[in-house]
Amino acid sequence: xxxxxxxxxxxxxxSAKISIKNxxxxxxxxxxxxxxxxxxxxxxxxxxxxxRIKKAGTSEFVVLxxxxxxxxxxxxxxxxxxxxxxxxxxxxEVFFDxxxxxxxxxxxxxSRFVPERxxxxxxxxDKVAFRxxxxxxxxxxxEKRPEGTLTSGIDLWLKRTDKPIINKxxxxxxxxxxxxxxxxGEGYDPYQVGPSRGTGGTGIWEDDKLLVSKNFVxxxxxxxxxxxxxxxxxxxxxxxxxxxxxKRISLDLGSNFSKFEISxxxxxxxxxxxxxxxxHDNKGEVKINKKEGWFRHAEKIxxxxxGEGIVLNPKLVNDAFSNVSKEKDRSDLLVVTQxxxxxxxxYAGFAWQKSGQISNESDWDAxxxxxxxxxxxxxxxxxxxxx
Numbered sequence: 432x433x434x435x436x437x438x439x440x441x442x443x444x445x446s447a448k449i450s451i452k453n454x455x456x457x458x459x460x461x462x463x464x465x466x467x468x469x470x471x472x473x474x475x476x477x478x479x480x481x482x483r484i485k486k487a488g489t490s491e492f493v494v495l496x497x498x499x500x501x502x503x504x505x506x507x508x509x510x511x512x513x514x515x516x517x518x519x520x521x522x523x524e525v526f527f528d529x530x531x532x533x534x535x536x537x538x539x540x541x542s543r544f545v546p547e548r549x550x551x552x553x554x555x556x557d558k559v560a561f562r563x564x565x566x567x568x569x570x571x572x573x574e575k576r577p578e579g580t581l582t583s584g585i586d587l588w589l590k591r592t593d594k595p596i597i598n599k600x601x602x603x604x605x606x607x608x609x610x611x612x613x614x615x616g617e618g619y620d621p622y623q624v625g626p627s628r629g630t631g632g633t634g635i636w637e638d639d640k641l642l643v644s645k646n647f648v649x650x651x652x653x654x655x656x657x658x659x660x661x662x663x664x665x666x667x668x669x670x671x672x673x674x675x676x677x678k679r680i681s682l683d684l685g686s687n688f689s690k691f692e693i694s695x696x697x698x699x700x701x702x703x704x705x706x707x708x709x710x711h712d713n714k715g716e717v718k719i720n721k722k723e724g725w726f727r728h729a730e731k732i733x734x735x736x737x738g739e740g741i742v743l744n745p746k747l748v749n750d751a752f753s754n755v756s757k758e759k760d761r762s763d764l765l766v767v768t769q770x771x772x773x774x775x776x777x778y779a780g781f782a783w784q785k786s787g788q789i790s791n792e793s794d795w796d797a798x799x800x801x802x803x804x805x806x807x808x809x810x811x812x813x814x815x816x817x818x
Contacts, residue, residue: 445524445525445526446473446477446525446526446527446816447473447524447525447814447815447816448487448522448523448524448525448814448815449465449484449522449523449524449525449812449813449814450520450521450522450523450812450813450814450815451463451513451515451520451521451522451523451810451811451812451813452515452519452520452810452811452813453515453516453517453518453519453520453521453810454518454808454811455517455518455804455805455808456517456518457517457801458514458515458516458517459514459515459805459810460512460513460514460515460685461512461513461515461683461685461686461805461810462510462511462512462658462659462683462684462685462686463510463511463512463513463810463812464508464509464510464812465508465509465510465812465814466507466508466509469812469814470506470507470508470509472814472816473509473525473814473816477527478527478529479497479506479509480529481527481528481529482495482509482525482526482527483495483525483526483527483528483531483533484511484523484524484525484526485523485524485526486521486522486523486524487522487523487524488522492531492534493511493512493513493523493534494511494512494534494535494536494657494658495509495510495511495533495534495658496509496510496511496654496656496657496658496659497509497510498510498653498654498656498659498661499653499654500653500654500661502653510656510658510659511523511658512658512684512685513810515810535657536657536658536684538556538557538593538594538657538684539556539557539595539656539657539684540554540555540556540557540655540656540657540658540659540660540682540683540684541554541555541556541595541597541655541660542554542555542652542655542660542661542662542682543597543652543655544565544650544652545562545597545601547601547605548578548601548604548605549564549565549567549568549571549578549579549580550564550565550566550567550568551563551564551565551568552564552565552647552650552662552664553588553597553601554597554660554662554680554682554689555588555590555595555596555597555682556660556682556683556684556685556686557593557594557684557685558590558593558685558686558687558782558786558788559587559588559590559682559686559687559689559780559781559782560587560588560589560590560596560597560618561585561586561587561588561630561682561689562585562586562588563582563583563584563585563586563629563632563646563647563664564580564581564582564583564586564646564647565646565647565648565650566646566647566648568580568581568646569581569645569646580624580646581626581645581646582624582625582626582627582629582632582646583632583633583643583644583645583646583647583666584624584625584626584627584628584629584632584709585624585628585629585630585631585632585689585779586620586622586624586629587620587622587629587630587737587739587781588600588611588618588619588620588622589618589619589620589621589622589732589737589781589783589785589786590617590618590783590786591617591618591783591785591786591787592617592618594617596617596618599617600617600620618783618785618786621732621733622732622737623709623711623760624709624760625709625759625760625761626643626760626761627707627709627710627711627760627761627762627763628641628643628706628707628708628709628763628765629708629709630708630709630739630740630741630779630780630781631689631691631706631707631708631741631777631779631780632706632707633676633678633693633704633705633706633707634704634705634706634707634765635670635672635674635701635702635703635704635705636702636703636705636765636767637702637703641705641707641754641763641765642669642670642671643669644666644667644669644670644674644676645666645667645669646666647664647665647666647678648665648666648667649664649665650662650663650664650665651663653679654681657684658683658684659681659682659683659684660681660682661679661680661681662679662680662681663677663678663679663680664677664678664680665677666678668698670701672697672698672699672700672701673697673698673699674695674696674697674701675695675696675697676693676694676695676696677693677694678691678692678693679691679692679693679694680692686780687780687781687782687788687798687802688740688742688778688779688780688802689778689779689780690776690777690778691706691775691776691777691778691779692774692775692776693770693774693775693776693777694773694774695770695773695774695775696773697773703749703767703768703769704767704768704769704770704775705765705766705767705768706741706765706766706768706777706779707741707754707763707764707765707766708726708727708728708739708740708741708763708764708779709728709739709760709762709763710728710753710755710762710763710764711730711760711762713755713762714730714731715728715729715730715731716728716729716730716792717753717764718796719751719752719764720799720803721745721748721751722745723745723800723803723804724742724743724744724745724748724803724806724807725740725741725742725799725800725802725803726740726741726742726751726764726766727739727740727741727764727795727796727799728740728764729792729795735783735784735785736783736784736789736791736792736795737781737782737783737784738781738782738783738789738792738794738795738798739779739780739781740779740780740781740795740798740799740802741766741777741778741779742777742778742779742799742802742803742806743766743768743775743776743777743778743806744776744806744807747768747769747770747771747775748766748767748768749767749768749769750765750766750767751764751765751766751767752764752765753765778802778806782794782795782798
């Protein structure tokens with residue numbers, strides 16, 4: 432009753448209208464961002480904590496998330512999730528009223544540093560989970576101590592629940608080592624990374640060899656929330672080029688793909704910059720689509736299909752190929768790129784058959800094709816203030 436009263440009482444206090452346009456021929460449900468000038472105009476003279484958004488013509492308010500990227504106490508971006516039908520628009524109304532309760536989400540994104548398992552960094556949403564490894568894990572390998580991992584590859588945790596699993600799996604693993612390598616009904620971690628790129632790790636391709644960094648040396652968690660988690664990983668200088676690499680990684684609710692925004696600083700110009708997917712024992716199937724900018728591997732782990740993929744702007748791709756090695760965990764599907772101004776953005780992710788998200792390789796290809804089209808045709812956000 433209170434919520435309906437608030438909506439009715441404040442109907443005349445609507446501050447702005449937001450229109451989201453989808454130019455593609457399929458329905459899209461995505462996290463929408465309002466930032467920069469659009470955000471400053473929206474907030475002009477008003478308090479961000481009082482802002483509410485609802486679907487136009489309904490009483491349904493949506494989940495919101497604010498992100499402060501530079502941690503200066505001022506929000507840089509406002510997020511909400513929009514579902515827009517094919518070739519259509521979805522309209523939203525903006526109010527400023529602290530009496531309207533904020534909508535809470537039952538599903539979320541999450542990431543954190545994990546000191547209780549040496550020093551992993553792990554992240555997840557309602558569909559997928561990932562992790563990678565820090566300096567203590569590297570040191571353990573170099574000193575021949577247990578619990579070590581030496582790789583800058585990206586590990587996959589295969590989940591089949593939309594609920595968070597990171598904290599639970601690590602806690603249970605602390606009680607009984609190996610817990611998360613067994614499926615207890617929510618999924619498990621059967622994915623072997625080793626020195627490979629996992630799904631989305633990076634390197635430089637030179638003289639028929641892949642030069643790679645070691646583990647990350649520093650991290651910074653920027654945002655954890657219902658719609659997006661964001662963090663940064665910093666790597667010590669690597670390769671003869673003394674590459675200093677920072678990876679800003681984000682994961683949106685509902686997406687199978689982590690977004691990697693790479694910043695590179697090197698002593699001398701690098702010949703290229705590559706990202707890749709582990710081919711494990713070279714028994715899976717590879718597809719390379721340079722024209723559309725998607726690259727995938729499909730394999731069976733414990734008899735169940737796993738599809739891994741990378742999507743990026745095809746104009747940045749120099750080459751893509753399977754680099755098959757006789758050495759264990761050194762075979763990768765590599766996508767070799769030419770970064771612009773020492774920056775590169777790509778998306779890397781997966782779908783697991785047991786999660787119900789895909790049934791076969793064709794389903795995974797369709798997801799990759801849609802992601803490529805979405806990147807090439809972003810949702811158009813228009814904001815109009817009331818007169």
